[in-house]
Amino acid sequence: MGQATAAAAIITVIDQVTSAINSVLSKKGTLIDKKxxxxxxxxxxxxxxxxxLVISNNDxxxxxxxxxxxxxxxxxxxxxxxxxxxxxxxxxKFWSNPHVWIxxxxxxxxxxxxxxxxxxx
Numbered sequence: 001m002g003q004a005t006a007a008a009a010i011i012t013v014i015d016q017v018t019s020a021i022n023s024v025l026s027k028k029g030t031l032i033d034k035k036x037x038x039x040x041x042x043x044x045x046x047x048x049x050x051x052x053l054v055i056s057n058n059d060x061x062x063x064x065x066x067x068x069x070x071x072x073x074x075x076x077x078x079x080x081x082x083x084x085x086x087x088x089x090x091x092x093k094f095w096s097n098p099h100v101w102i103x104x105x106x107x108x109x110x111x112x113x114x115x116x117x118x119x120x121x
Contacts, residue, residue, distance in 0.1 A: 034076070034080060042076075046117050064095075070089075
């Protein structure tokens with residue numbers, strides 16, 4: 001009976017260790033997945049913005065779709081890189097009303113260029 005109890009205790013410990021390892025591995029995979037999603041959303045916003053600027057001949061008009069794309073990228077990036085996320089949030093605000101940002105002295109310095117964002121990807 002003593003050996004059976006000891007074996008059961010060992011099995012319980014092994015189950016607990018296995019569970020802990022699986023928990024850590026699943027969190028690690030989740031973080032990687034979150035990073036991939038954040039970069040994917042950032043790249044989508046960058047690509048759509050570049051496309052819009054080509055089609056519009058660099059005419060900076062309010063664009064709700066671009067603002068939403070940048071906001072989605074901001075939300076996905078926030079738990080990963082808060083500094084970069086703030087830049088993406090500024091990009092979202094910019095596209096909601098570009099003329100305010102363009103006319104405000106120094107405001108455009110807060111907005112990263114598309115090339116800078118692509119480098120971050």
